[in-house]
Amino acid sequence: MSQPLEPDYDSPEVHDRRTWLRATIGVIVAAISSVLGIVAGGAVLSPSFSSRKDDAWVPAGRVRDLQDGVPVPVTLRVRRQDGYYDTVDQQVVFLIGSADGGVKALSSTCTHLGCRVSYDPDSKTIKCPCHGGVYTPDGKVIAGPPPRPLPELPARIDGSRVLVQV
Numbered sequence: 001m002s003q004p005l006e007p008d009y010d011s012p013e014v015h016d017r018r019t020w021l022r023a024t025i026g027v028i029v030a031a032i033s034s035v036l037g038i039v040a041g042g043a044v045l046s047p048s049f050s051s052r053k054d055d056a057w058v059p060a061g062r063v064r065d066l067q068d069g070v071p072v073p074v075t076l077r078v079r080r081q082d083g084y085y086d087t088v089d090q091q092v093v094f095l096i097g098s099a100d101g102g103v104k105a106l107s108s109t110c111t112h113l114g115c116r117v118s119y120d121p122d123s124k125t126i127k128c129p130c131h132g133g134v135y136t137p138d139g140k141v142i143a144g145p146p147p148r149p150l151p152e153l154p155a156r157i158d159g160s161r162v163l164v165q166v
Helices: 012-049
Strands: 057-062 072-082 085-097 103-107 118-120 125-127 141-143 155-158 161-165
Touching (some): 057 085, 057 155, 072 118, 085 161, 103 155
Antiparallel strands (some): 155 161
């Protein structure tokens, strides 16, 4: 009976197979690493290449609807991209006309805890229902716990419309 022959590990044929197998595995690992690198890099870098507009001017109202020194609440519809979807957020701001024809926009979010404030025409103040914060019509703190005035948003007049930057 003949005994099975042990492979000759030093033969050129075995070395060629090993070399080919190492090269093939190396190419597969390199391809997988490249794909993972592209996916991970795209996820990290894609927000910086997006065409997002941070300086979006949104139509807020008409100039003729504003009164001098009286805050008028206006709901803005702000479109934002959320992943693959466009979402529409609503944000309430106060528009305040001035005698010189200018316009001012104030946030309607209290600077204390973020409650929505409202204008009280009887007392001519802006009030927060949560903790009793009181503001002047131009957003300065009169009473209560708010630490700072209502934030002012950039606003401009374009023809007969008021635009607010959000």
